Amino acid sequence: MFSYFKFLSNDIAIDLGTANTLIYVKGKGIIVNEPSIVALNRQTRKMVAIGHEAKEMLGRTPSDIEIIRPMKDGVIADFEVVEDMLREFIRKVHINRFTRPRMVISVPSSITEVEKRAVRDSAEHAGASEVLLIAEPMAAAIGVGLEIHQPIGSMVIDIGGGTTEIAVIALSGIVCETSVRIGGDEMSKVILQFFKRNYNMLIGEKSAEEIKFSLGSAVPLEEEITLPVKGRDLVAGVPKITEVSSVEIREALSEPINAIVDAVRQSLEKTPPELASDILDRGIILTGGGGLLRGLDERLREETNLPIHVAEDPLTCVVRGTGKVLDDIEFYSKVLMKSRR
Numbered sequence: 001m002f003s004y005f006k007f008l009s010n011d012i013a014i015d016l017g018t019a020n021t022l023i024y025v026k027g028k029g030i031i032v033n034e035p036s037i038v039a040l041n042r043q044t045r046k047m048v049a050i051g052h053e054a055k056e057m058l059g060r061t062p063s064d065i066e067i068i069r070p071m072k073d074g075v076i077a078d079f080e081v082v083e084d085m086l087r088e089f090i091r092k093v094h095i096n097r098f099t100r101p102r103m104v105i106s107v108p109s110s111i112t113e114v115e116k117r118a119v120r121d122s123a124e125h126a127g128a129s130e131v132l133l134i135a136e137p138m139a140a141a142i143g144v145g146l147e148i149h150q151p152i153g154s155m156v157i158d159i160g161g162g163t164t165e166i167a168v169i170a171l172s173g174i175v176c177e178t179s180v181r182i183g184g185d186e187m188s189k190v191i192l193q194f195f196k197r198n199y200n201m202l203i204g205e206k207s208a209e210e211i212k213f214s215l216g217s218a219v220p221l222e223e224e225i226t227l228p229v230k231g232r233d234l235v236a237g238v239p240k241i242t243e244v245s246s247v248e249i250r251e252a253l254s255e256p257i258n259a260i261v262d263a264v265r266q267s268l269e270k271t272p273p274e275l276a277s278d279i280l281d282r283g284i285i286l287t288g289g290g291g292l293l294r295g296l297d298e299r300l301r302e303e304t305n306l307p308i309h310v311a312e313d314p315l316t317c318v319v320r321g322t323g324k325v326l327d328d329i330e331f332y333s334k335v336l337m338k339s340r341r
């Protein structure tokens with residue numbers, strides 16, 4: 001009887017990101033890929049929307065609804081909301097309700113014991129029978145198919161919503177890592193501020209992100225682009241439309257991009273020479289949604305003189321790697337994080 005239920009149980013792998021939460025179910029693939037955003041009723045604190053649906057509400061909510069991003073800089077900022085969010089996402093994957101699933105969850109490599117504990121507790125309250133943790137850069141490296149068990153150094157740059165994590169991996173471990181609290185969300189924020197300062201115009205958080213996708217870049221473009229942007233005039237208080245060019249947006253983005261470039265330089269300086277020579281041969285892998293910013297790979301190539309490869313489907317690397325670990329926990333036992341219970 002027990003083994004029958006065991007057969008039915010679907011263990012899951014979770015990338016609990018600042019911007020997006022992804023869930024991989026053993027034997028089924030990636031079933032959840034949604035923003036880590038929850039809409040709550042202010043009075044009752046009940047969840048009214050989650051994920052994509054909650055993101056659509058950004059900037060459009062009536063006063064009785066509050067939009068919460070319960071993850072900040074890669075770690076849990078609002079414990080109760082994360083628990084509800086996880087429970088709801090896990091409910092969506094329709095795993096067998098008779099057994100509690102085992103969960104492998106990716107977390108920032110610089111996470112503290114207290115922060116680890118919060119992830120474990122949330123997952124357990126959301127139904128986990130056992131929680132195993134893996135460092136995000138390690139998961140990303142496994143996700144892109146690097147041979148992490150080999151005595152060869154690989155460098156991974158993961159640019160997420162709140163943070164950029166740079167790690168050198170060899171022999172199933174993280175040899176050195178650098179983490180800065182700048183990522184894709186900071187890029188959207190500086191675009192929002194740019195419109196305030198230069199055009200006296202207020203744009204929404206979602207528009208700022210869309211402008212980053214359509215006009216944002218880290219190097220000059222062969223053909224610069226100009227697009228109309230809609231917002232509200234801060235002086236007249238009425239809706240207005242302005243033409244903005246990719247040149248202006250690149251200028252606005254320069255600060256966070258320079259900070260990321262500096263962090264990459266610092267981590268190269270920290271890398272032991274033998275591993276640095278491996279990286280010189282094999283290059284650096286760029287993952288995370290921020291890695292999709294137009295020309296960021298080229299900019300990093302110019303700055304470091306190293307080969308830079310944007311991972312295939314950078315937004316799912318971490319969950320795919322976490323899923324591979326879930327599929328063969330024994331093979332990957334060495335890469336799991338040690339933590340006190």
Ligand code: ADP
Nearest residue numbers: 017018019020160161184185288289290292293
């Ligand atoms: P996290 O792991 O922190 O949840 P993700 O790896 O999911 O983060 O990346 C989310 C970030 O990537 C967001 O800030 C998002 O705006 C940004 N992003 C996604 N696609 C692109 C793109 N095409 N160009 C630039 N930034 C992007």
Ligand code: MG
Nearest residue numbers: 017160288318
């Ligand atoms: Mg991530």
